[in-house]
Amino acid sequence: MTWDAINDLDPWMQTAAGLAALVVVAYVLRAVVRFGLLKTASRLRAAPQATAWLRTLLDDRVLTQAAQVVPSLVIQTGIGAVAHLPLMVSTVVRNVAIAVTVLQVARLLMAVLDGVQQRNEDRLHTDQNTRSIKSYVQLGKLLITLVAGIVMVAVLIDRSPLILLSGLGAMSAVLMLVFKDTILSFTAGVQLAGNDMLRVGDWLQMDQVGADGAVVDMALNTVKIRNWDNTITTIPTWRLMSDSFKNWRGMSESGGRRIKRSLRIDTESIRFLSETEIGELGRIQLLAPYLHSKVEEITAYNRDFSTQAPDMADEVVNLRQLTNIGTYRAYVNQYLRAHPRLRKDMTLMARMMEATAEGTPLEVYAFTDTTAWQEYEAIQGDIFDHLMAILPEFGLRAFQYPSGSDVKIALRLNEVRALDS
Known part of the structure; x- marks a missing residue:
């Protein structure tokens, strides 16, 4: 055209x-x-x-x-x-x-x-x-x-x-009301990012909202947490600044995860060790150096005391003696130091806690050389398996409340004793 x-x-x-x-x-x-x-x-x-x-x-x-x-x-x-x-x-x-x-x-x-x-x-x-x-x-x-x-x-x-x-x-007042959470969340997000308080991938624990897991998403208004049971908890971003939370990133970056667990000893099983028992325990490789130095120290002290106060040397209470729980604590310390999966550059000790109605706690405080959960639990389990199994060697018992079977056995023993009498 x-x-x-x-x-x-x-x-x-x-x-x-x-x-x-x-x-x-x-x-x-x-x-x-x-x-x-x-x-x-x-x-x-x-x-x-x-x-x-x-x-x-x-x-x-x-x-x-x-x-x-x-x-x-x-x-x-x-x-x-x-x-x-x-x-x-x-x-x-x-x-x-x-x-x-x-x-x-x-x-x-x-x-x-x-x-x-x-x-x-x-x-x-x-x-x-x-x-x-x-x-x-x-x-x-x-x-x-x-x-x-x-x-x-x-x-x-x-x-x-x-x-x-x-x-x-x-309309600023109306806009402030409509975008209140957005403004608060943005301010909180800036503070979280500026102070490096939280990142995607961090393990966050916030008991107030039932969150305990990895941060999978950080948006303007919400932070999503994948909990250990694979459920998702959504937290308003502003709550992370108004409430407290625990970030496990420091543990992950340190390369060591803390073991802080107590073994409760039956107080009635705590006593002094006899010379025969000391000799038997001396065969334990980890314990032999400790017993050798400790026996020499106690022997020297008791000898000096007997020289200074011969009339009181016959009383056991006046002399120093080894206890089974003190010796056991020394063994646990040596066992932890020799363990290949525990960090030696971090706090490592076994300590006595205050006795309670549930026995005398012996707490293990140490750090594993891994932060992986499965490996950590396996290491911790192996340590306490061994420490519980070796208790009878020191004449100690773990504390536990009597169960129904214990009550039945006690009642049967009483019946047998009554019949015998």
């Missing part, structure tokens, strides 16, 4: 043809721009000097979204060239195209933020020092959405955005 033929058409036909041509040109240019951007970006990404940030910005999804801006730009610049189009219609179409352009630019910026967040999440799996930026990305998206919404509404009603912003000032 020639230009003369087009000019001979009715005005509305010319307008329709102009609009159709404008739409075709807009979407053809979008395809051309998209093809050019993707072709150029693939070469730049493959270049040896391309950085990780450059690859993020040149991601196919970002460039595809960038190409979406072209049609609205073409329409808003070319709508004035359409013949016989009423001024009001032209203005409305131009304003709508500008609003669409703002929308597409906002989506482009969000795509860039998504790419940055994805890169950050990839680094989280390989670098434990990397901090999650999801809350910042979500806040950025929220701000972009608010700004884009204000500009789009202002363009559609053909008013300055400043007029809308002045109206929003009167």
Whole structure:
């Protein structure tokens, strides 16, 4: 069709043809721009000097979204060239195209933020020092959405955005109420990140909300915890600043996990050791050096005491003697120092605790050379298996409440004694 033929058409036909041509040109240019951007970006990404940030910005999804801006730009610049189009219609179409352009630019910026967040999440799996930026990305998206919404509404009603912003000032109280949790959570997120208090992958314990597990996601408003039983606990971010929580990262980074468990000794089984028992215990390799030095020390003390107060040397209470629980404690200390899976550069000891109605606790305080839960439990179990099994060698008994079987045995013994008498 020639230009003369087009000019001979009715005005509305010319307008329709102009609009159709404008739409075709807009979407053809979008395809051309998209093809050019993707072709150029693939070469730049493959270049040896391309950085990780450059690859993020040149991601196919970002460039595809960038190409979406072209049609609205073409329409808003070319709508004035359409013949016989009423001024009001032209203005409305131009304003709508500008609003669409703002929308597409906002989506482009969000795509860039998504790419940055994805890169950050990839680094989280390989670098434990990397901090999650999801809350910042979500806040950025929220701000972009608010700004884009204000500009789009202002363009559609053909008013300055400043007029809308002045109206929003009167609604600040309402906005503060609506976004109260978001503002509190963002402030808490900044403090958590700035002070390095919590990261994705940390083991968090917060008894107030029933959370005890690994941090799997840190968003603007919530933090997700995968508990040890694979349930998910969602905590508002602001609660992490208003309430206390325990972060086990320090334990993981130290390379040692603490053992702090007590073995309760039956107080009635505690007594002095005889010379025969000392000789038998001297055959234990870990205990022999201790017994040798201790016996020499006690013998020298008792000899001096007998010289100074011969009339009191016959009383056992005046002389020093080895106890079975003290000797057992020395054995436990030596056993812990010789254990190959315990850290020698951290606190390592067995200590006596205050006696209670449930016996005399002997507490083991040590750190394993691993923080893996299964290995830690296996090491701890092996240690206490051995310590409980060797108690009879020292004449000691573990404390436990009498069970139903113990009561029945006691009653039968009383019946037998009654019959014998």
